[in-house]
Amino acid sequence: MEVYVVIVAGGYGKRMGSDTPKQFLLLNGKPILMHTIERFSKALSNPKILLVLPENQFEYWRQLIKQFNFDISHQLVAGGAERFFSVKNALQHIPHNFTGTIAVHDGVRPLVSEQTIINAIDLAQAKGNAIPAIDLTDSIREVENGTSHHRDRTRYKLIQTPQCFNAELLRKAYHQDFCEFFTDDASVVERAGISINLVKGNPENIKITRPIDIQISEALFKNL
Amino acid sequence: MEVYVVIVAGGYGKRMGSDTPKQFLLLNGKPILMHTIERFSKALSNPKILLVLPENQFEYWRQLIKQFNFDISHQLVAGGAERFFSVKNALQHIPHNFTGTIAVHDGVRPLVSEQTIINAIDLAQAKGNAIPAIDLTDSIREVENGTSHHRDRTRYKLIQTPQCFNAELLRKAYHQDFCEFFTDDASVVERAGISINLVKGNPENIKITRPIDIQISEALFKNL
Numbered sequence: 001m002e003v004y005v006v007i008v009a010g011g012y013g014k015r016m017g018s019d020t021p022k023q024f025l026l027l028n029g030k031p032i033l034m035h036t037i038e039r040f041s042k043a044l045s046n047p048k049i050l051l052v053l054p055e056n057q058f059e060y061w062r063q064l065i066k067q068f069n070f071d072i073s074h075q076l077v078a079g080g081a082e083r084f085f086s087v088k089n090a091l092q093h094i095p096h097n098f099t100g101t102i103a104v105h106d107g108v109r110p111l112v113s114e115q116t117i118i119n120a121i122d123l124a125q126a127k128g129n130a131i132p133a134i135d136l137t138d139s140i141r142e143v144e145n146g147t148s149h150h151r152d153r154t155r156y157k158l159i160q161t162p163q164c165f166n167a168e169l170l171r172k173a174y175h176q177d178f179c180e181f182f183t184d185d186a187s188v189v190e191r192a193g194i195s196i197n198l199v200k201g202n203p204e205n206i207k208i209t210r211p212i213d214i215q216i217s218e219a220l221f222k223n224l
Numbered sequence: 225m226e227v228y229v230v231i232v233a234g235g236y237g238k239r240m241g242s243d244t245p246k247q248f249l250l251l252n253g254k255p256i257l258m259h260t261i262e263r264f265s266k267a268l269s270n271p272k273i274l275l276v277l278p279e280n281q282f283e284y285w286r287q288l289i290k291q292f293n294f295d296i297s298h299q300l301v302a303g304g305a306e307r308f309f310s311v312k313n314a315l316q317h318i319p320h321n322f323t324g325t326i327a328v329h330d331g332v333r334p335l336v337s338e339q340t341i342i343n344a345i346d347l348a349q350a351k352g353n354a355i356p357a358i359d360l361t362d363s364i365r366e367v368e369n370g371t372s373h374h375r376d377r378t379r380y381k382l383i384q385t386p387q388c389f390n391a392e393l394l395r396k397a398y399h400q401d402f403c404e405f406f407t408d409d410a411s412v413v414e415r416a417g418i419s420i421n422l423v424k425g426n427p428e429n430i431k432i433t434r435p436i437d438i439q440i441s442e443a444l445f446k447n448l
Contacts, residue, residue, distance in 0.1 A: 133365065133372075137433045139383040139408045141357065147419045148357075148381065150411040156380075157372065159363035184363045187374040195371045203436050209361045212427050212444060219443035220436060 002100050003121060005040045005047045005162070006090040009033055009107025010054060010079045021057065022208055023107045024064065028221050032208060033061075034070050035110035035221075040103070040162075041072045043114035044121070049074035050093055051107070052086045084182050088174045094167065101125055102170050103162035104185045106207055111220055113202040117162055120199050124164035129194065131164070131186045132201030133157035160201040165189060226324045227345060229264045229271045229386070230314040233257055233331025234278060234303045245281065246432055247331045248288065252445050256432060257285075258294050259334035259445075264327070264386075265296045267338035268345070273298035274317055275331070276310045308406050312398045318391065325349050326394050327386035328409045330431055335444055337426040341386055344423050348388035353418065355388070355410045356425030357381035384425040389413060 009023035023033045033051070040047050053061055055078040064070070077093050079086040087104055094102065101124045105112065116132050123130035136156055141148040163185040165173075170185070173192040182188050186196045204220040206213060233247035247257045257275070264271050277285055279302040288294070301317050303310040311328055318326065325348045329336065340356050347354035360380055365372040387409040389397075394409070397416040406412050410420045428444040430437060 136382070137431050139411065141381050141383055141410070141420070141422075143379050143381060143422075148422055150405070150407075150414050150420075151380075152405065153407065155367050156375075157365050157367060158360070159365055181374070181376065183374075183377065186365070187363065190374050196365070196374075198365070198367075198372060203434055207361050210427055215443045215446075216440050219439045222439075 003044055003047045004094050004102045005049045006104045007107050008052045008086050010086055027217050031064055032110050033107050036107050037072050039112050043117040050077050050090045052077045052079045052090050054079045084178050091174055098167050101164055102167050103164045105162040108208040109205055111204040116202045120162050120164045123197055123199050127197050128169055129165045130197045130199045132160040133198040134201045160205045227268055227271050228318050228326045229273045230328045231331050232276045232310050234310050251441050255288055256334045257331050260331055261296050263336050267341040274301050274314045276301045276303045276314050278303045308402050315398055322391050325388055326391050327388045329386040332432040333429055335428040340426045344386050344388045347421055347423050351421050352393055353389045354421045354423045356384040357422040358425045384429045
């Protein structure tokens, strides 16, 4: 079944303490974003891949493609000011009569396993949506009015991507107005009144955000 | 100022898919637990270190000490069936007239930075308690009645150790009856009616629980 994959890479590199946006940093000698795209290309048969980048990074990305002889077909889409608007732009580039599954993935999660991708897409095809989640290994506290309270960590899940949705459902959810509360696609879809299904993520599927995440990813890369 | 450090290592190794309890696995060629003890020995001047281990691992630990010529002074304490009872046992081995600070640390967090240790102890000395915490980088959901709800991740903190407390306060809290809800010392002390202070942890300070955590730790070890 045809699947659209929207890979969102909006980073400007500030948090990484680097001039290079994190999606272009090298992991095992190759830009992170290329690893991410390869994961989907390997896990799925002929996925349609949309890569959302800030427009002023298009030229740099095209140079990288030449430099690394990167040959996985994908379409570039201009990013918005917030992740919400980036995904919304990408949805405009998917045929309006497409009724299959759309997977939205963070460009800086190159260590997603094929199993996580397949599990999320399969469940979304069966139930309308699915997102990968993992258990917490640390204790967790909630901060309230200047103090913090212990919470039962078994009640919480850390959320990853790809977040997979029936195309019609996702389009409808993205008709909502933007809200600060939206940090991922599931929060947008839940706000539209839909219950979200969880699948098991893989612990290696970290989001490369902090400088130490590059070192962690290098170590985990050998695992996959 | 004199500080007691209680290092709790109760693992039997089941979760790691290994016969060796995780606290004895090698990190950079040396048992994890030795790295953990060294961190405190380096960060503090002459800390009194109590190491809590299942009693049936004492002999193995003594063999490791010889094998690795490990020479940091510490006292062994027998662990209990739950972390709560392990800490409670350790408190019995601290002089009853000691009124300084007690730091309780997970044996399987060998990558705690000296700065995290010092910050937590300093704040505990000033305010009675302090525990290290870090921000979430993933989205988070709370599971309720078979479904899950998006939560504002800026309201939550992931909790690390060392958790540091005024000795009298900690002793008093550990007079409470055991409760399933207790996953760390802060949860025990909070239950006794005390507000908990957070300090900034270091992101490398992960708890070695899953097989991939060893690989992550090897990579991060070079950082510290």
